[in-house]
Amino acid sequence: MLPPAFISLVYRDGGGVSFLMAFIFCLVAGITAWYPQRNEKGDLRAREGFLIVVLFWTVLASFSAIPLMLLETPNLSITDAFFESFSGLTTTGATILTQIDGLPHAVLWYRQQLQWLGGMGIIVLAVAILPMLGIGGMQLYRAETPGPVKDSKMTPRIADTAKHLWFIYVGLTVACTLSYWGAGMTMFDAICHAFSTIAIGGFSTHDLSMGYFQSPLINFICVFFLIIAGVNFALHFAVLNSKSLRAYFYDPEFKVFILIQLVLTLICFAVLMSYGIYQTGFEAFDQALFQAVSISTTAGFATTSFADWPTMLPILLIFASFIGGCAGSTGGGMKVVRVLLLYLQGVRELNKLVHPKAIFTIKLGKKALPNRVVEAIWGFFAAYAAVFVICMLLLLASGVDDITAFTAVAACLNNLGPGLGEVAANFAPLGDFSKWVLIVAMLFGRLEIFTLLVLFLPAFWRA
Amino acid sequence: MLPPAFISLVYRDGGGVSFLMAFIFCLVAGITAWYPQRNEKGDLRAREGFLIVVLFWTVLASFSAIPLMLLETPNLSITDAFFESFSGLTTTGATILTQIDGLPHAVLWYRQQLQWLGGMGIIVLAVAILPMLGIGGMQLYRAETPGPVKDSKMTPRIADTAKHLWFIYVGLTVACTLSYWGAGMTMFDAICHAFSTIAIGGFSTHDLSMGYFQSPLINFICVFFLIIAGVNFALHFAVLNSKSLRAYFYDPEFKVFILIQLVLTLICFAVLMSYGIYQTGFEAFDQALFQAVSISTTAGFATTSFADWPTMLPILLIFASFIGGCAGSTGGGMKVVRVLLLYLQGVRELNKLVHPKAIFTIKLGKKALPNRVVEAIWGFFAAYAAVFVICMLLLLASGVDDITAFTAVAACLNNLGPGLGEVAANFAPLGDFSKWVLIVAMLFGRLEIFTLLVLFLPAFWRA
Ligand SMILES: [K+]
Ligand SMILES: [K+]
Numbered sequence: 001m002l003p004p005a006f007i008s009l010v011y012r013d014g015g016g017v018s019f020l021m022a023f024i025f026c027l028v029a030g031i032t033a034w035y036p037q038r039n040e041k042g043d044l045r046a047r048e049g050f051l052i053v054v055l056f057w058t059v060l061a062s063f064s065a066i067p068l069m070l071l072e073t074p075n076l077s078i079t080d081a082f083f084e085s086f087s088g089l090t091t092t093g094a095t096i097l098t099q100i101d102g103l104p105h106a107v108l109w110y111r112q113q114l115q116w117l118g119g120m121g122i123i124v125l126a127v128a129i130l131p132m133l134g135i136g137g138m139q140l141y142r143a144e145t146p147g148p149v150k151d152s153k154m155t156p157r158i159a160d161t162a163k164h165l166w167f168i169y170v171g172l173t174v175a176c177t178l179s180y181w182g183a184g185m186t187m188f189d190a191i192c193h194a195f196s197t198i199a200i201g202g203f204s205t206h207d208l209s210m211g212y213f214q215s216p217l218i219n220f221i222c223v224f225f226l227i228i229a230g231v232n233f234a235l236h237f238a239v240l241n242s243k244s245l246r247a248y249f250y251d252p253e254f255k256v257f258i259l260i261q262l263v264l265t266l267i268c269f270a271v272l273m274s275y276g277i278y279q280t281g282f283e284a285f286d287q288a289l290f291q292a293v294s295i296s297t298t299a300g301f302a303t304t305s306f307a308d309w310p311t312m313l314p315i316l317l318i319f320a321s322f323i324g325g326c327a328g329s330t331g332g333g334m335k336v337v338r339v340l341l342l343y344l345q346g347v348r349e350l351n352k353l354v355h356p357k358a359i360f361t362i363k364l365g366k367k368a369l370p371n372r373v374v375e376a377i378w379g380f381f382a383a384y385a386a387v388f389v390i391c392m393l394l395l396l397a398s399g400v401d402d403i404t405a406f407t408a409v410a411a412c413l414n415n416l417g418p419g420l421g422e423v424a425a426n427f428a429p430l431g432d433f434s435k436w437v438l439i440v441a442m443l444f445g446r447l448e449i450f451t452l453l454v455l456f457l458p459a460f461w462r463a
Numbered sequence: 464m465l466p467p468a469f470i471s472l473v474y475r476d477g478g479g480v481s482f483l484m485a486f487i488f489c490l491v492a493g494i495t496a497w498y499p500q501r502n503e504k505g506d507l508r509a510r511e512g513f514l515i516v517v518l519f520w521t522v523l524a525s526f527s528a529i530p531l532m533l534l535e536t537p538n539l540s541i542t543d544a545f546f547e548s549f550s551g552l553t554t555t556g557a558t559i560l561t562q563i564d565g566l567p568h569a570v571l572w573y574r575q576q577l578q579w580l581g582g583m584g585i586i587v588l589a590v591a592i593l594p595m596l597g598i599g600g601m602q603l604y605r606a607e608t609p610g611p612v613k614d615s616k617m618t619p620r621i622a623d624t625a626k627h628l629w630f631i632y633v634g635l636t637v638a639c640t641l642s643y644w645g646a647g648m649t650m651f652d653a654i655c656h657a658f659s660t661i662a663i664g665g666f667s668t669h670d671l672s673m674g675y676f677q678s679p680l681i682n683f684i685c686v687f688f689l690i691i692a693g694v695n696f697a698l699h700f701a702v703l704n705s706k707s708l709r710a711y712f713y714d715p716e717f718k719v720f721i722l723i724q725l726v727l728t729l730i731c732f733a734v735l736m737s738y739g740i741y742q743t744g745f746e747a748f749d750q751a752l753f754q755a756v757s758i759s760t761t762a763g764f765a766t767t768s769f770a771d772w773p774t775m776l777p778i779l780l781i782f783a784s785f786i787g788g789c790a791g792s793t794g795g796g797m798k799v800v801r802v803l804l805l806y807l808q809g810v811r812e813l814n815k816l817v818h819p820k821a822i823f824t825i826k827l828g829k830k831a832l833p834n835r836v837v838e839a840i841w842g843f844f845a846a847y848a849a850v851f852v853i854c855m856l857l858l859l860a861s862g863v864d865d866i867t868a869f870t871a872v873a874a875c876l877n878n879l880g881p882g883l884g885e886v887a888a889n890f891a892p893l894g895d896f897s898k899w900v901l902i903v904a905m906l907f908g909r910l911e912i913f914t915l916l917v918l919f920l921p922a923f924w925r926a
Contacts, residue, residue, distance in 0.1 A: 312859030349842030378841040379812030382805045396775030
């Protein structure tokens with residue numbers, strides 16, 4: 001909270017005081033909570049792991065909401081402050097703010113910084129913690145994929161893993177900032193958008209989002225870094241370590257991820273051309289590429305209102321956001337590797353029907369998958385669907401229309417950001433109850449359902 | 464096709480000739496196809512089983528479309544005739560007809576009879592054939608549930624099983640007819656509606672469907688027989704055989720099925736009361752019970768336009784139709800037992816997270832389930848979702864709006880009948896392309912996805 005206070009000082013546009021006050025409050029609260037326990041140490045058990053992850057995210061996001069509540073411009077309700085804070089830290093990027101361009105620089109910076117810090121948390125969560133906890137088949141990554149150290153095992157201690165990954169994360173942010181700046185953004189906008197690009201967050205400093213810049217070059221830079229940020233960071237580490245790009249092309253998830261982006265871009269381009277929505281083929285391609293990648297990686301940046309695109313394109317892209325980014329990336333959704341495994345299992349079922357006595361194993365690349373991983377992924381899929389249906393019914397019950405409810409829940413559960421219908425631009429039109437449901441949906445999505453769901457199990461508290 | 468020709472003779476309202484002509488055509492075509500193969504016999508292999516089931520349904524429904532094409536009133540296009548015929552035989556009950564009350568009696572009878580015959584086919588398919596083929600976990604029923612013979616194994620030969628089940632099916636139809644007749648329907652209406660009730664089809668002889676009769680007693684009779692028809696017919700057989708109702712209460716699927724009906728009715732009742740939609744509590748309860756059971760068993764009869772009910776009720780009931788009836792019933796959807804197993808597996812996953820080293824087995828009643836069955840059900844679930852998404856995108860691509868596309872596909876894939884939006888009353892507003900997509904969706908739903916999907920596998924044709 002100190003950087004936005006500093007920003008406020010630089011731009012002299014007010015709003016710095018609330019960040020300072022909130023900082024002092026958090027410092028005091030943090031020390032009070034930490035002080036009595038400062039001497040406790042010990043091994044973490046899985047059960048405590050879940051609790052710590054959930055508490056970490058909720059407490060951090062709740063504290064982060066404080067400066068937003070204290071602000072005078074914009075004057076946010078408690079619900080709205082929490083919504084914006086959770087949306088930032090979970091890198092969802094759904095906003096309740098309107099007229100963003102008029103906000104103080106400190107607030108703008110703060111929102112972008114929330115996303116960037118959220119992205120840092122997600123990387124460590126997804127690469128180091130969830131595989132340890134065995135969430136939704138992610139034990140797959142425990143020691144099996146190319147990891148940050150040479151013997152292809154993850155650095156055992158989380159802190160060490162985190163250091164390596166954050167190095168890549170910061171490096172990418174710097175590269176992205178410089179690219180945006182070089183392409184014509186102000187340094188402030190360049191840093192802010194690099195924050196939300198690498199975090200696949202989708203917050204912007206302008207109401208028109210990336211469309212404000214009207215620059216195909218900036219769009220392309222954004223697409224380039226979104227794709228990089230949508231790839232497993234452990235894979236990036238392996239590539240850096242081996243000093244060869246080969247690891248990318250051996251990774252099945254990476255290949256499918258790229259294929260999805262290509263297919264979506266081509267479908268969007270073909271439909272946009274046949275409906276003659278844009279003047280030139282180049283413009284149509286630019287928009288198709290940008291929106292396809294922005295929505296399907298769950299960034300949620302906009303250049304144009306894809307909600308107004310013809311026929312099935314809006315829903316197609318919303319559906320694509322269910323797939324989302326790769327595991328171990330800052331992207332949301334169910335993750336490419338899980339959908340890939342569901343597909344492989346589906347094909348195996350069909351093959352078993354034709355050859356009932358043959359034994360088929362599911363292979364990812366060259367490795368056969370243990371049944372345990374496949375089972376866990378099925379459980380994940382069903383739980384995802386169940387949480388989706390319940391959240392959507394709750395929104396409908398509070399009076400939201402069908403398409404808004406469907407896409408609002410998809411946008412928050414997939415950590416995407418914008419939806420269709422009433423929430424195509426922002427979430428301000430929704431009521432407080434709906435916003436709280438969506439806050440919970442964001443958290444469910446970001447914590448990969450099970451981390452949060454397990455806390456609802458009576459056995460969790462008994463054990 | 465002879466009964467409707469006869470009906471036409473009785474009511475002297477035209478339309479009989481086309482049924483006679485179509486009958487002669489089918490007779491000739493059938494003999495021509497059968498004659499060269501009349502001496503071939505041999506064991507059925509699984510692969511041939513799939514082909515026969517799919518061919519049986521498509522050929523029968525195509526032939527059944529012929530009289531509808533030949534009719535002068537209504538004058539149907541080829542697409543519409545196929546849609547109506549497939550909708551009838553798959554017991555979907557979606558119609559492209561408007562102003563049903565004015566149609567000749569022969570046509571009305573014919574549509575109801577299609578549903579009834581379709582129901583007969585489904586019972587045999589679901590109780591005897593799919594378990595043998597091992598579709599979507601239904602091998603579970605191969606020799607495990609209480610079956611029609613005393614040693615709790617299914618009568619091995621399909622023809623024998625069919626005879627027993629059809630006896631129950633015809634008996635229920637007679638009982639339902641007499642009840643409707645006693646409650647005030649004409650004998651024609653009573654038979655016609657008994658046909659579509661026991662088949663969980665949903666076709667009616669009136670535009671207002673069951674709402675035409677404005678009788679709570681008829682509504683209640685309909686609910687009663689829908690619930691009976693929504694239960695596994697093998698379970699009915701076991702009860703008849705043991706002359707005790709005990710088998711029902713030992714069956715986990717039955718218990719969950721009843722629970723779902725109760726919960727949905729209560730939710731609908733509570734919301735309808737709180738919004739004051741109906742004059743009296745009795746009327747609200749009558750409507751809540753009728754619509755909840757009618758939609759969630761996938762019958763699709765209407766008394767009132769539930770599409771206009773407040774808040775989440777329409778979508779809640781559409782979601783409930785995804786669960787549908789019990790396996791081995793005439794109901795559609797994914798079937799209660801599958802959803803129950805997905806739920807149990809989800810809970811097992813959560814328990815495994817808390818106790819990573821413990822071994823949990825999934826039990827249905829007192830029986831532990833083999834992993835093979837659970838896997839097959841997961842595959843079914845994913846394939847169901849994939850077919851749903853693809854059909855919905857195809858409808859959207861042809862220009863249908865979001866909510867219509869979503870509910871039209873749900874209504875056809877779940878063999879439900881009515882949707883929301885443009886297809887709340889009938890499917891006439893849709894284009895030909897959409898109708899063909901939905902015809903395929905009905906067939907996918909009725910053949911439990913895999914029976915049809917396996918034909919798309921190259922290995923199927925190579926083997
Ligand atoms: K996002
Ligand atoms: K139906």
